[in-house]
Amino acid sequence: MTQCVPCDTGKCEFLGLTVVGFNGTIGWGATESAVTIDLVPIHCENEEFEGADLIGRAVYFGCGSFRFGGLLQNWTYTTNSNGRTYNVRIIDPRQLLEQCLCVIDTYAGPPARTLNYFNLYGFYEEDVYLYKDCEDFGTAEVTERGMPYYKIINALKSMNPTICTPVGENLVIDWSTFNIPVPQHYKIAGPTVSIMQIITDICEQAGYDFFVTLEPVGGMHVIRIWPVSLSQYDPIEDNLYFGFDPSETIDYSYGKEMRYPKNRGLLIGEQQHYITVVDLSKVQSDGTDSGNFDFYFGEDPLTKQPIVPYKREYGQFWVNVDIRKLNITLAKPFPVDRINLCEYDMRSAAHGNDAFYAWTCQPDTVSELGQAMQSNWSAYYDWNEVFQDLQVTTGNVVQALADGFAMPNKDKATKSLIQNPPIEEDLDKVQKWVAEYTSTYYGKQILVQLNEKICIKPHPEEFGEKLYTDVPTNDGGWVEPGIPVLGLGDPELEMFRTDDGRCGALAVFNASSGVASGSCPSGDGGGEYIYTFGDAVIPEPSGNPSSPSPSGYIGDAT
Numbered sequence: 394m395t396q397c398v399p400c401d402t403g404k405c406e407f408l409g410l411t412v413v414g415f416n417g418t419i420g421w422g423a424t425e426s427a428v429t430i431d432l433v434p435i436h437c438e439n440e441e442f443e444g445a446d447l448i449g450r451a452v453y454f455g456c457g458s459f460r461f462g463g464l465l466q467n468w469t470y471t472t473n474s475n476g477r478t479y480n481v482r483i484i485d486p487r488q489l490l491e492q493c494l495c496v497i498d499t500y501a502g503p504p505a506r507t508l509n510y511f512n513l514y515g516f517y518e519e520d521v522y523l524y525k526d527c528e529d530f531g532t533a534e535v536t537e538r539g540m541p542y543y544k545i546i547n548a549l550k551s552m553n554p555t556i557c558t559p560v561g562e563n564l565v566i567d568w569s570t571f572n573i574p575v576p577q578h579y580k581i582a583g584p585t586v587s588i589m590q591i592i593t594d595i596c597e598q599a600g601y602d603f604f605v606t607l608e609p610v611g612g613m614h615v616i617r618i619w620p621v622s623l624s625q626y627d628p629i630e631d632n633l634y635f636g637f638d639p640s641e642t643i644d645y646s647y648g649k650e651m652r653y654p655k656n657r658g659l660l661i662g663e664q665q666h667y668i669t670v671v672d673l674s675k676v677q678s679d680g681t682d683s684g685n686f687d688f689y690f691g692e693d694p695l696t697k698q699p700i701v702p703y704k705r706e707y708g709q710f711w712v713n714v715d716i717r718k719l720n721i722t723l724a725k726p727f728p729v730d731r732i733n734l735c736e737y738d739m740r741s742a743a744h745g746n747d748a749f750y751a752w753t754c755q756p757d758t759v760s761e762l763g764q765a766m767q768s769n770w771s772a773y774y775d776w777n778e779v780f781q782d783l784q785v786t787t788g789n790v791v792q793a794l795a796d797g798f799a800m801p802n803k804d805k806a807t808k809s810l811i812q813n814p815p816i817e818e819d820l821d822k823v824q825k826w827v828a829e830y831t832s833t834y835y836g837k838q839i840l841v842q843l844n845e846k847i848c849i850k851p852h853p854e855e856f857g858e859k860l861y862t863d864v865p866t867n868d869g870g871w872v873e874p875g876i877p878v879l880g881l882g883d884p885e886l887e888m889f890r891t892d893d894g895r896c897g898a899l900a901v902f903n904a905s906s907g908v909a910s911g912s913c914p915s916g917d918g919g920g921e922y923i924y925t926f927g928d929a930v931i932p933e934p935s936g937n938p939s940s941p942s943p944s945g946y947i948g949d950a951t
Contacts, residue, residue, distance in 0.1 A: 449560035498583030530848035689840035709736035
């Protein structure tokens, strides 16, 4: 029988063998800490190495006052004339932190967590995603710059994520040591980021370095992150632990090594598209729209509400708009901050000065803008004369304004001083402002009431901007072959399919519904729908609409 000699008191043992030497390095930032240990059999050459099956598992090494904990990365043994020597390498769990994926933007759906995956955005916005609970929308405080640092750390603390090693062993993170004072406005951009990248970004921004330890606490393997200020370095007490295991062989080296599988964050696809149908036929008998489909003229700067027609009369609609920016540019501003624009104000301004003045200079005009213009500049112009002259000179605005200049008791020099340039420039500025407003909105932007619930909240950083749970677009969506859209089926529907197979936005106009393309509710009184001054086409204030266009489909509706 082979006799085994017990080891002398004071020798270090690890994984059932005697430690003959070790060395270690402390890793800072992304560089991992590691310890390598040389071992020999304690009692006899047949003694078994206890680390053979511990690759990838948490082990803890101690010798004297030195302690190190980490994952057993590899082990080898060498047999020669001097006997068998084992070499083991232990590393901290930094690579595991790099492989843990966090979603911090865009996607709030399931799963909330799975193998080394944690949806921090869903942690805050799950109720919005599942139940459209707008009370909680925006809790994540995510903007285009990302999620706030403190929100990320709070979510990680609350979720208490369990990190799994490649061999299935679980580790947890104790965030109590990671207490870097970072301003609340500091954010990390997504949509995905690793836990290691979160730690690295925060430390770089705050002027810190860090190292990582693994420690046994209450039967659990606990990861701790230790930040160290670069502006006031303090000595760090090393905490190290280890482990390993062998088999007998002669004259060759053999071993195992832990491999980290690549775990990269990738959100596949694009934002979810769904199709909604808006019915334009729901126009009430009094000509007002039911609110589900209407002209849109921007957002009111004071009330933050959409600007839509508030009445329809004389075959046209009216919108109430803020004119403070226009007033700033005028030599003689309007005495009010808001004014009611009618549809014909916009259409005439879009045709140019001739058409605009021909419409707004009419005596007894229904245009409230025209009434305001005539009142504001009544001291300078005889508007009846201007209007009559416009008809005689076939829309020559320059001549008409010159002939209608209403200051008979002033000498020529005074008239010229008033007329050129401020007042005439004012009139030109009003026309250009209305024309620009028209080209931005009229016939180009439509307000619709969707069938889906969308949560809205003010942007936390951009004044006047808003955040939405869904962003309506006219991109269309995918429709299975054979499924009709707005009553239009295949093969006609193929006309509206894009290259990627989705059905683009489209609208159907039905002449029999009374709301066909180009039509509007009938007004009071007779008269022609349009009349002209020279090349200008001017809407009649009290006319009926022209004949509706035949029913049909129009694609790419906005």
